Amino acid sequence: MQDTQQHHILPKGSIEKETTTLNLGPTHPATHGVFQNILELDGEKIVSTEQTVGYIHRAFEKLAERRPLYQITPITDRLNYCSSPLNNMGWHLTCEKLLKVKTPKRVDYLRIIIMELARISDHLICNSIVGVDAGAYTGFLYIMQFRELIYEIYEEVCGSRLTTNIGRIGGFERNFTDTAFTKLEKFLREYPKGLKEFEGLLQRNRIFMDRLQGTGAISAERALNYGFTGPNLRASGVDYDVRVHSPYSSYEEFDFKVPVGTTGDNYDRFLVRGEEMWQSLSIIQQAYNKIQSLKGAEADVYHADVPAYYLPEKKDVYTKMEALIWHFKIIMGETEIPKGEVYNSIEAANGELGFYFVSDGGRTPYRLHFRRPCFIYYQAFPELVEGGMLSDAVMTMSSLNLIAGELDA
């Protein structure tokens, strides 16, 4: 009786007018990084959103203006820290383009192995986190052991795991050891089984599909207008991949497919990333076969012969006069760096990672700008989630793979 009376007190239509403001972030577990979403909610439905970014801005572009080239590599580590080697390689390739350094085939293949491993480690985190946000923790805990295998390979090659600072201008700081290849073989042997099992957990799971299908969708046209690249663009059905369109590091010799989606929703993004992991595995296998088929001097080279830019090995610095001279010159910034401006991009795990490098001939860049795919596509977030449910917005955030380090530079 009382209920009916209360109902009459409220003015007509008042429920529809009320909205709640909800702060999702900057330290909310669902954001998986430091950024804020201010959501205007009508019940559980999102009316409007606004994002705040920049919480971990570290002025990379300004810092880079005082650092010689080899000191910028550790800065790039900290962009997308789920796949640091990709950023490192992107930076080395940019420098090599500016300095006109030609790398030997073996270096290209070794780089491809490292880059594709990084792509797998990035995608497997993203996809398993999508699972976590949907309430399926198992896949995440299970698949993490394979990231460990990848990190062990990094460790064997460069000594570190997360922020790798891997490689040098012209190649690698040291040759891959036999252990590194043994670990790679182990990964290639074990990962397909693990990935298959992971897919078995989620891909055709009815609940999971219901949560992902039709949410956070964007059309190909809008995605292009918003500057989407990488798996998020391909999920909308545009087959743009830097590895195919502007091949670098001998990608043109490899045989792989570029998976595309149709609707650009969370499920398509999940599927595209899943398929890309299979393609990456095949690329790694091809690169490994190519390395094994190299003969003679080619089979042992791990850096280009460019003493003016390639930091010599430490033991040579102490024992060889030339190495000592070049080491000194590179560290003191006395090697010639050409004037000019160059834009170079690679297919990073989140899309086109670009470096716009303006050089005035000095030892440091005059200006260095990073094209960070995350930063560019995150602005589409309101369009993706408005009108949808709050819990779907959380899924959309994780399936876009937003990495705060890359977002904020």
Added chain:
Amino acid sequence: MSLSVDTIKQKLTDKFGDQVFGFDEPYEMFTFEAPKENNLKVLQFLYDDEELKFQFLTDLCAVHYPENVGKELTVVYHLHNLVDNVRIRFKVSTDVKTPDVFTACKLFSSANWMERETYDFFGVNFVGHPNLKRILNVDEMDYFPLRKEFPLEDQTRIDKDDEMFGRGGSIK
């Protein structure tokens, strides 16, 4: 690659005459400039033309050249024709006193945040931008940090106690 640099150059000169200049090709990327009043017209032409189809804005940023008096700030657009797979670079320059440049937000949704970032770091005022405010730096900041008049801290300074940062206390 069916679209050649000569075609682009020809089309631009036919349409804009001497309003487009500075043709160059550093590291195989076609680059040109235009006066800042014409930036939208050029971008729109590149977008709409049936052959050119530069409909993807890859990157937008600025560079500060303090010694170029009257043209201190340069806004750089990297455009991509995804059909023919051609990239070009387009620049407009503005003086630092009145750094007004028209916004490209209407044409490219992606320009929104990139322009906010450029404003944040260089103070380029994008006329017509729907929400031109700082994005990565704090709102209270009263300078534009990537301009060249703001040098990074002098690494040899000794008037600061850096003990907590592992550099030993220099002030006793």
